[in-house]
Amino acid sequence: MNVENWRLKIRRKHNELNSEDLSPVSLTRYSEFSGVKRKRDTLEIDENMSDNSSDFSKRANFSAITSNGINRNLNILNLKPTTTKKIVIKNLKSEPKLPDDFREQTWGKLQEAVLAIQNSRANEYSLEELYKAVENMCIHNMAHTLYNNLHVLIDNHVRRNIEQFLAESMDRFLFLKKMNETWQAHCRQMIMIRNIFLCLDRTYVLHNAQIASIWDMGLELFRQYIMANTLVQTRIVEGLLMLIEKERQGDTVDRTLLKSLLRMLTDLQIYEKAFEEKFLVATERLYAAEGQRLMQELDVPDYLAHVDKRLIEENERVYHYLDANTKPRLIHTVEKQLLTDHVTNILQKGLDGLLEENRLNDLSLLYSLFGRVKNGHTELCTAFNLYIKKRGRTIVIDPEKDKTMVQELLDFKDAMDNIVATCFNKNEKFSNSLKEAFENFINQRTNKPAELIAKFVDSKLRAGNKEATEEELERLLDKIMVLFRFIHGKDVFEAFYKKDLAKRLLVGKSASVDAEKSMLSKLKQECGGGFTSKLEGMFKDMELSKDINVAFKQHLSNTSQELSAIDMTVNILTMGYWPNYPLMNVVLPEEMVKFQEIFSKFYLSKHSGRKLTWQPTLGHCVLRAKFKLGMKELVVSLFQSLVLLLFNSHDELSFDYIKGATNIEDGELRRTLQSLACGRARVLNKIPKGRDVEDNDKFRFNNDFVNKLFRIKINQIQMKETTEEQKATEERVFQDRQYQIDAAIVRIMKMRKTLSHNLLISELYLQLKFPVKPADLKKRIESLIDRDYMERDKDNPNHYNYVA
Known part of the structure; x- marks a missing residue:
């Protein structure tokens, strides 16, 4: 028979035994191989080994399961072939009888061991022997008595230990150290005692839910004598609060002691009731006084740094010794006393300064701390908005800052954008507030910001602008477009931009055609094709003019007319696209007049039905002038050319003569x-010398003129735009707005047929893209009624009817 069949036979026999009705008896073990004796278990094993297994020598492990569920191993060693073995396990005829003094002797041994542990003495019994003694008492139904006796021992010991803390004369710190030593000793003792009485814990206690485990018994007794004695508990809590207060004041304390005692309160389940509430009250009282005092003494950056430091310290306390469940209430208390109660004061006292000085680190800390406060970011956003409006208004309203307004606005916008991105975590609420604030203050001064932005763009797109590369110029234009979006009166910007663009194109002052077209593309994308149609028409005129000039030069080369060596370039401008320029009839040299006539015939022959009007105010020339030290080229306006050409035949001329000879406006x-x-560049000498030109002045050609450049640009002195030219541009804008208002009114009335005055005004505000006053709208309505485009309702004068 092989080993596997042998095991199956044992298993079948074992199952037969388990099916019998067996009653529990005491367990007796025998180590002999001939048999294993157990509680009413009988097991027989017959084995006939085959002849061919003569060399078989194995160790087999068998398991028999007793009626009380305990596994035992049967070890069979050196099984020899061709032999028969029988193992018999029989019931005891009677249970072994315990000695009469078994309980007293066993408990005495255990009591002596517990006392030795409690008094830190050596124990004469081995741990195995003590464990076996507890096991035997539990097996023989003495667990209840054993548990009660152990309870008395621990109770007496804890009671004696607590009595030493009732003396009021003990120093607080020594009191805490002594209490910690007692607690640590108690824990060590209870661990050792539980190890000995582990069988009691796992049998008797486990099956009696109303009885506390040995460890919980120790905690309950320790808690009972602390809770029962108000003096002891009060001194512990007050001592802990004293140590924490010292640490908050900067002193070094024993954090290990704090951690151990607070863990004791937690284990004893009195942490919240005995300590936490008092700790939070003390914390609130401390930081309330500290917040009031430091808000008066410190600047806002220093105060914020102090608050941040305090929060870090309190988090460290939770990490090192406080219970983790204390953290939310503790941090909330600190935040309330140092932040929430002072939000308004912090913002009023320090926000403007932080923003003005661009204190990025302090602003980041402010944003972070206010994020801890309910509605803190909302309060910060509101104060941020008010600062931008106040600061921006000082830039826009002051006329003395007109020259630097746009650059200051760009710098201000960059600074605020950087703060939102860097310090306010790109919070969308702050971004929207920034835009609203800029739109608010930039429109508090009607038309002027739009005009100055247009002039600023002109200064950056001029050929003389060498301040930036093409990439930098492109980025600058993007920033300018951001300011442009905030402007309500975009038509004012268009009027001034159009006037300046015309000058750049006609005089050739544009820095880059690509930059000009890029700006035009940005305006078109922002305002639509209607806004830039005239501007695009100006570029088309310039391109067509180039083709016309090429054709004209070819025409001249094919004619036999004798002309002076004048290289003339003509720009053909469509009247509707370009600004209106005043007509001025000046006296031109015969050579120029002849060129004009030839060009007019050439152009009108190709474009019949058109009319050419010459604009001398837009002309410019390059003159070759011979001075004593050599030839120079002078880049001048047409008016300057007419004056200088007079000196070809005269050495000295009076003001009146020049005026009569040129017919230039005074x-x-x-x-x-x-x-x-x-x-x-003084190519003329004025007699007498002076900065202003008077009626009696005389002028002489300056033959001694010296300049290191060969080509010299002499700028025409421009009349200040703050008077006539500005007013003329604004008047054109006003006229255009009136036309737009009239068109909008007619469009609305044509669609609605009948409409009340209030509804008509509301519709107009929705359609018009520029700021307008109700009084202006009312004037345009009255004008349309007078011109019979609409009429008042006879039954209700507050309603209007469309006249078809």
């Missing part, structure tokens, strides 16, 4: 002579 002529005789 004010324009004075500015022209001033630029030639009083500027940096």
Whole structure:
């Protein structure tokens, strides 16, 4: 028979035994191989080994399961072939009888061991022997008595230990150290005692839910004598609060002691009731006083740093010794006393300064701390908005800052954007508030910001602008477009931008065609094609003019007319696209007049039905001038050219003569002579000398003129735009707005047929893209009624009817 069949036979026999009705008896073990004796278990094993297994020598392990569920191993060693073995396990005829003094002797041994542990003495019994003694008492139904006796021992010991803390004269710190030593000793003792009485814990206690485990018994007794004695508990809590207060004041304390005692309160389940509430009250009282005092003493950056430091310290306390469940209430208390109660004062006292000085680290900390406060970010966002409006208004309203307004606005916008991105975590609420604030203050001064932004763009797109590369110029235009979006009166910007663009294109002052077209594309994307249609038309005129000039030069080369060596370039401008320029009839040299006539015939022959009107105010020339030290080229306006050409035949001329010979308007002529005789490049000498041109002045060609450059640009002195030209541009904008209002009113009335005054005004505000006053709208309505586009309702004068 092989080993596997042998095991199956044993298993079948074992199952037969388990099916019998057996009653529990005491367990007796025998180590002999001939048999294993157990509680009413009988097991027989017959084995006939085959002849061919003569060399078989194995160890087999068998398991028999007794009626009380305990596994025992049967070890069979050196099984020899061709032999028969029988193992018989029989019931005891009677249970073994315990000695009469078994309980007293066993408990005495255990009591002595417990006392030795409690008194830190050596124990004469081995741990195995003590464990076996507890097991035997539990097996023989003495667990209840054993548990009660152990309870008495521990109770007496704890009671004696607590009595030493009732003396009031003990120093607080020594009291805490002594209490910690007692607690640590108690824990060690209870662990050792539980190890000995482990069988009691796992049998008797486990099957009696109303009885506390040995460890819980020790905790309950320790808690009972602390809770029962108000003095002991009060001194522990007050001592802990004293140590924590010292640490908050900067002193070094024993954190290990704090951690151990607070863990004791937690284990004893009195942490919240005995300590936490008092601790939070003390914390609130401390930080309330500290917050009031430091808000008066410290600047906002220092105060914020102190609050942040305090929060870090309190988090460390939770990490090192406080219970983790204390953290939410503790941090909330600190935040309330140092932040929540002072939000308004912090913002009023320090936000403007932080923003003004661009204190990024302090602003980041402010944002982080206010995020801990309910509605803290909302309060911060509101104060941020008010600062931007106040600071921006000082830039826009002050006329003395007009020259630097746009650059200051760009710098201010960059600074605020950087703060939102860096310090306010790109919070969308702050971004929207920033935009609203800029839109608010930039429109508090009607039309002026739009005008100055247009002029700023002009200064950056001029050929003389060498401040930036193309990439930097492109980024600058993007920033300018951000300011442009905030402007309500975009038509004002268009009027001034159009006027300046015309000058750049006609005089050739544009820095880059790509930059010009890029700006035009940005405006088109922002405002639509209707806004830029005229501007695009100006570029088309310039491109067509180039083709016309090429054709004209070819035409001249094919004619036999004798012409002076003048290289003339003509720009053909469509009247509707370009600004309106005042007509001025000046006296031109015969050579120029002849060129004009030839060009007019050439152009009108190709474009019949059109009319050419010459604009001398837009002309410019390059003159070759011979001075004593050599030839120079002078880049001048047409008016400057007409004046200088007079000196080809005269050495000295009076103001009146020049005026009569050129027919230039008086004010324009004075500015022209001033630029030639009083500027940096003085090609004329004024007699007498002075900065202003008077009626009796005389002018002489300056043959001694010296300049290191060969080509010299002499700028025309411009009349200040703050008077006539500005008013003229604003008047054109006003006229255009009236046309737009009229068109909008007619469009609405044509669609609605009948409408009340209030509803009509509301519709107009929705459609018009520029700021307008109700009084202006009312005037336009009255004008349309007078012109019979609409009429008042006869039954209800507050309603209007459309007249078809």
